[in-house]
Amino acid sequence: MAEDRLAAGITGLGIHLPARVLTNLDLERMVDTSDAWILERTGIKERRIAAPEESTSDLATGAAREALNAAGLSPENVELIIVATATPDMLFPATACLVQDRLGAGRAAAFDLEAGCSGFVYGLAVGAQFITSGCFRNILVIGAETLSKVTNWQDRSTCVLLGDGAGAAVLQPVGPPRGILSVYLRADGSGGELLKVPAGGARLPASTETVRAGLHYLTMNGREIFKFAVRSMEEAAVEALRRAGINQREVDCFITHQANIRIIDALAKRLGFSPDKVIVNVDRYGNTSAASIPIALYEALVSGKIKPGESLVLLVAFGAGLTWGAVLLRY
Ligand SMILES: CC(C)(COP(=O)(O)OP(=O)(O)OC[C@H]1O[C@@H](n2cnc3c(N)ncnc32)[C@H](O)[C@@H]1OP(=O)(O)O)[C@@H](O)C(=O)NCCC(=O)NCCS
Numbered sequence: 001m002a003e004d005r006l007a008a009g010i011t012g013l014g015i016h017l018p019a020r021v022l023t024n025l026d027l028e029r030m031v032d033t034s035d036a037w038i039l040e041r042t043g044i045k046e047r048r049i050a051a052p053e054e055s056t057s058d059l060a061t062g063a064a065r066e067a068l069n070a071a072g073l074s075p076e077n078v079e080l081i082i083v084a085t086a087t088p089d090m091l092f093p094a095t096a097c098l099v100q101d102r103l104g105a106g107r108a109a110a111f112d113l114e115a116g117c118s119g120f121v122y123g124l125a126v127g128a129q130f131i132t133s134g135c136f137r138n139i140l141v142i143g144a145e146t147l148s149k150v151t152n153w154q155d156r157s158t159c160v161l162l163g164d165g166a167g168a169a170v171l172q173p174v175g176p177p178r179g180i181l182s183v184y185l186r187a188d189g190s191g192g193e194l195l196k197v198p199a200g201g202a203r204l205p206a207s208t209e210t211v212r213a214g215l216h217y218l219t220m221n222g223r224e225i226f227k228f229a230v231r232s233m234e235e236a237a238v239e240a241l242r243r244a245g246i247n248q249r250e251v252d253c254f255i256t257h258q259a260n261i262r263i264i265d266a267l268a269k270r271l272g273f274s275p276d277k278v279i280v281n282v283d284r285y286g287n288t289s290a291a292s293i294p295i296a297l298y299e300a301l302v303s304g305k306i307k308p309g310e311s312l313v314l315l316v317a318f319g320a321g322l323t324w325g326a327v328l329l330r331y
Pocket of ligand 1: 032033034037038041042117156157158160195220221222223225226229259260287318319320
């Protein structure tokens with residue numbers, strides 16, 4: 001395994017969360033729901049919501065600055081910025097270009113990557129290819145979202161689930177035993193209808209009618225997505241482990257996309273992970289889409305659950321597209 005392992009590793013992490021906390025009690029005053037229902041069905045207690053003037057690039061830039069500091073890398077030396085997001089500031093230019101400008105990363109190439117909530121896992125996998133090919137040595141991979149901007153705050157079936165935030169990672173070449181050991185990425189466009197924002201793109205451009213019909217809001221088939229989540233993340237976890245020749249028991253830290261505690265628990269049980277290895281923060285942030293995994297990764301590192309140079313970490317995600325995937329790495 002040593003000879004064919006990928007030598008791209010995470011050398012710095014950062015996060016940025018909006019200051020405003022929206023609790024379940026706040027939501028009780030907005031829609032016909034209850035703290036007890038939300039907690040029992042999702043495990044979410046509160047989430048962060050961006051201010052009206054705050055957007056995805058603001059959160060992404062804050063997370064990126066912290067990650068660069070942690071890696072001891074100056075913005076001028078960044079060669080590529082990938083922003084994984086389903087809620088870009090605009091259709092174009094890319095949010096990654098806005099972040100590049102704000103950081104002063106004048107030498108960096110920049111593009112957005114849209115893989116729904118799997119975006120950060122996709123981004124790590126893509127960024128790693130530029131490092132193992134020798135193309136770049138200093139890459140920022142950011143997962144950033146302001147889902148609150150595409151949320152229908154009158155739809156109780158979706159608005160209680162979502163939150164805003166950003167997490168960023170610096171990817172650089174690393175020596176053994178560190179680095180990405182395997183990746184597994186999949187998509188199934190036939191399930192695209194299950195989770196989407198219908199209007200605002202080229203198919204249904206924004207118009208008075210689309211806005212009146214609420215077609216610029218996120219829609220979701222929660223039950224189908226729930227089943228898909230458990231099935232797809234189990235497959236991704238098993239495949240990433242198999243490709244690296246690693247046994248599940250060797251994994252120190254298991255980080256899934258944070259959408260619902262019942263999805264996380266069901267998956268951990270199927271795969272045989274004990275609760276002490278499973279990172280959970282969905283209670284505090286809700287589903288932050290592409291930002292959820294880097295935020296959880298950051299918190300696992302800061303809390304000492306991940307030990308640099310030692311811990312084997314399995315990241316697993318699913319999301320709109322449909323997309324799913326996993327990255328196994330020695331932090
Ligand atoms: C959305 C989700 C929490 C709903 O939980 P569930 O146990 O499947 O609940 P159901 O959809 O069966 O709804 C049960 C009832 O609660 C109601 N309900 C839905 N949202 C509610 C809310 N916020 N408060 C109170 N009741 C609610 C429904 O109307 C339904 O009522 P009915 O039985 O009278 O029709 C769950 O399906 C889920 O988490 N799905 C995955 C979503 C996801 O991960 N999305 C992100 C993908 S990246």
